[in-house]
Amino acid sequence: MSFAIEDVILIRASTSTDEFNWEGTDAEIEQFEALITSCEEGTTAEEAIAHNVGLDELTYRIRLSNDIWLDVRTKVVGAKYEPQIGLHGPSLQKDVWEKAKATLDNLYKKAKEESIDNIVFDVYTGLQSYTTTEIPQTNERTSQSPDNHSTADERKGSQSSKVEMLRVIFWTHHLKAPSKKRDMNKWCAELQVYGLVKSGYPGFLCFEGMREDVEEIVRRIKALQWHAITVKTETPYSFEEKNTQDIQSMAIRQCLLAKTHSAKGKSSSDVVRTSMDEVETGGELVQR
Template sequence: MDTTFVNSRQLQWEELSLLIAMFVGNEFQWVGDEDQIESWKSVIDNFNLVQTTIRNLEEIPPFRFRLSLDINNSWINVFLPLRYPKVQPECYFSSDNVNRQTWTEINSEIEMKVKELNINDECCIFELYQHTKSYLIEKFSQTTLSDYDDNKNEKEKTSLQLSRILIWTHHLLSLEKRKNICQWAEELGLWGFSKPGYPGIIIVEGLDDKVHEYILRLKSLRWQAITVRSEQIEPLDLEEQNYGERVKIRLGRSKPGVTELETMSEISAKMRKADLEEMFMSAMKINKK
């Protein structure tokens, strides 16, 4: 049996299982005909059974899928050769809302980044996704900022936004990370709660700019995987000084901060009490019976 080939398929399965868990709904899409998609779904669900023979693994077509970048209806498209990550993946950007020049620039960036990430024959799709999304945000902000600055400033004078997010991580065990989660929430004036373990869950609420600063700080830490699974935004009047009274997930706290909970059922109960159960159920891909 070709152990190198089997190991490659094992690594692909692990990476894809993680991506599928991270991306909600149509954010992850298989790209292929019905038979191919069915075989891919089957191998993801039953890999330990499928890998019993090398022949079974060879019969499964190379994985093809795409991930939503959440910007201008754009996607990163991925083809994993049978011996990926030993063999470099094929990845490209697509969107109906960018011109040819922009499309070429973004794909050139992706090509360079793939070579950089795959140099050690390691799985790299999530890192490539994060890099591409950051590149897009920077590029589109540069091209549109001057056009919309006046309108943006005018809007900021009349209203603020209250933001509520649910962050999913592959796991949350590090005591240092748990300390940061609590300290940064207090510093930024955010209310919420978190659950350590597998997976890690962090839910916070506060002023929109402070919430996004919180996200950036968390993502600057080393994670196996981290993603914002859900976000809700509510408008606030500029005169509304006591916006904390509008926060739904205060958990009885008089001051901002994050409270640690031990189980998913505790989170579900707290979200239900705050009338946010649907947000939690949807983000965690739980079908309410």
């Protein structure tokens, strides 16, 4: 497959609809979308390109933050894959923009030196990591420290009719290390959190459970070493149920991830046993 097409597919799998935008006329954008969609659905790059005669370049934008975009222009096919990547950040202070631009240039140079196939994806993930650490977002929630954390079992003595829940999805450059997967599976069982991960490039991690427990697993995951990782979505919600003696177990059982999870019990009276499931494709992740 064309590296230009692979890059777009990887980036689209790692971004939301407001983070990736085609650039061009309406006719060009329609042609861009038709090309990539057909490849995402299994058509080979050669066949897709043959059906889009005259399409030589792809132009698109990727939003890194509210203030920074990447502008990309690349040939669809060619002897060498040398995408043009520009930085757009008109509201940034000059010194901040210059540091970000220098980081982009260094990432691009390194990708070329190491003969990385998906140059745009590699530069994008590197810059995303940079903007997360060097240009912090003000609305990021602070996770609870481990010293103050109590497990779901320890909280059963203080039942109420309402439980605060949280579902969180991480995006990461890749997820391959067996040690990380073992740790996350162990943490899911310990904290009574349901987990679902998509391995490979890129990787996605999804966790759902009682808010305090999910925030603890988020803290632990961020403490691991990653090429690049960021929280894509956080969805807090409440579970309410009257006249029950074990509302916390009921709340965990009703999680969306619990409905198709391998650890789900056969009946509502079964002991809650949480763990982490693994899928290989983004499509499987979405279906779950």
